[in-house]
Amino acid sequence: MGHQHTTWLKSQLALNPCENVYLISLLEVTGTAQLNSPAGTLYGVFDGDRPVAAYWVGGNIIPVTASPGTNQVLAEMLNADGRYSCSLIGDRTIILDLQSRLNWGRARGVRERQPLLALSSDPVVEPDEAVVRATLDDLHTIYPASIDMFTKEVGFSPIEDGESNFLARVRGIIRCKNCYARISDTLPQGGPVPRWPATDRDEQVLFKADIGIRARRIVQVQGVWVHPEVRMQGLGAAGMAAVVKRTRDKGHTTVSLYANDYNEAALRMYSRVGFEQVGTFATVMY
Incomplete structure (x- = not known):
């Protein structure tokens, strides 16, 4: 796509900002539909000179106003x-249709139904005031929680081919002030935090979430995680409420996320907030 398609792209992204937040963020930085970098390229599908759909093609493929024909x-x-x-x-119908047209072989994983959720008001549960932005001093406490979250959510370990890339990713999220966490050596109701196999530290992450x-x-929001030994105790809802409040306090009026439909406990927690x-959404991983 070119500069001349920027107005069209803005109008299409605005139709569903929760679905299109990634491309909205790119457009806010670049100011143009001519998105072409080592990270990816924005391609258009045209009816004559008129764009009818767009696709971001990089590490991820993300459709905009797509159809089976496009x-x-x-x-x-x-x-x-x-x-x-x-x-x-992206949108479940479009993603599963696109997958059916690709001859890329067997997908590594398919998440066929992922509710896309949003909140554009204050949370309805009390925020956990102990949830704050993580700092680089917290990196090696946050890191095992991030590995566990990714592995359980995606279905394979992010460090199975080595740790350097994922460690750099977690470090980057923290450095950009996009990781919120409750880190403590005691539980909210008192008593020590139960140990879990991934860490032998006294201070441990009880809750974390990233602004992805x-x-x-x-x-x-991505990367939501609660310490496995203290789940179902309200820490997730209070932690998410804190993330929503702190994010909205900084001027972001809407907080969105998507989750797998089989994660019923998480969906109940998000509904409580x-x-x-x-x-x-649907996600197909190769």
Whole structure:
């Protein structure tokens, strides 16, 4: 896509900001639809000179106002070029249709139904005041929690091929002030925090969540995790309420996230905080 398509792109992204927050954040930085960098490229599908759909193609493939017809156009290009993206993410109907048109072989994992949730008001449960931004001093306490979250959520370990890349990723999230956590050696009701196999530290993470994508008015939360020995005790809801409050206090009016439909405990927790479903995602991982 080119500079001349920027107005069209802005209008389409605004139709569903929770679904399109990643591209909204890119557009806010660059100011143009001509997005082409080592991280990825924004391609358009056109009816004559008029764009009818767009696709971000990088490590992830993300559709904008796509349809089965525009999926076929993209699939022909992707099949000819060969696979270099790791995952497809977006509206469930579009993503599963696109996957069916690709000859990339068996996917590593498919999350067919992921409720997309959003909250544009204050949380309805009391925030945990002990949840604060993590600092680099907390890196080696946060790191095992991040590994456990990724492994349980995605289905494979992020460090199975080595630790350096994932450690750098966690460090970057903390350095950019996008990780919120409650770190303590005691439980809220008193008593020591139970140990779990991934760490032998006295201070441990009880709750953590990352701001994975940040635009001016909306953010997407990722990497939500609660210490496995203290789950179902309200720490997740209070922690998420704190993340929502601190994020909204900084001017981001909407907090969004998506979760797997089989994670019923997490979905109940998000509902308690005040999140409501605004769409349904799917993720296909290669």
